[in-house]
Amino acid sequence: MSTQSGVVEQFAQLGVPWEEAYGYAQAVKVGNTIYISGQLSHDERGQLVGPAVVDDAGKIIDSSNMALQMRTTYENAERVLAQFGANLDNVVAEVIYATDFQAAFVVAGQVRKAAYGKDRPLCTSTIVGTTRLAFPQQLVEISFTAVV
Template sequence: MQSNDVDAAAVIGKEAAYFGVPWEDAYGYAQAIKVGDTIHVSGQLSHDEKGNLIAPASLDEAGKPAEFSKMEQQMRATYANAVKLLARFGATLDNVVEETLYVLDVDAAFTAAGKVRKEAYGTARPLCASNLIGVTRLAFPKQLIEITFKAVLSGAEAKPR
């Protein structure tokens, strides 16, 4: 980060969270940013602590996902990564007010999302706005899903740590 970036972040009270995976430096971004009582979580995917994709999709000869049977596993791991990031700011999925799921196959995602979202949020009707958007590709060829989150902290949680 440049010194003027640090100064600007300090002025508006930005806090960042990282996983230490290779693409954070390669692309140049934070996994999550907290400003005031709001946490913006960048697109999460199903990676482990070293940046290896969990449940990667098999690829066809053209390098595109050949099937979408690993959607549920990838989705579950993606929510787990979001939980880790939110916890760094004293938040949980209960603080999430909006999520957007970017997927390569809407039908496979819709089928998996009902089950996985209910498990992740611990309720039959998660109290957050949710968008499911089909896209033609994601950052990594074997990736089937990416999820962004916006969370809001309550009064006690929003205080600087």
């Protein structure tokens, strides 16, 4: 599918409410490269899976669902990649954004290995701590670059 710029050959959506509200594609394919927007832990209806506990001010007070959110995020990335006939084997780079760096670092190795199905996933990986993500109960977001 082309856009008016003629650069994007194909794009993917998941049908979640914030795609229209924010105005973006989950992923775009240019040539043989797929650029995937930050994925997060949500179900098919757009409901957050494993939301973090927050205080009255919206500050996260419990990051114990980090592994669950991270696993679900990889599952959503697989759903996006499938729209291009690809999967996590096609990923060459990822960036993990986490509101609790320590909690993410503790589970990331195990979750990543399970998601990619190998002890040494063949993609670059960067993990970044951040104070906040799109939703107050969101612990992690992961963006990807894949090649087909």
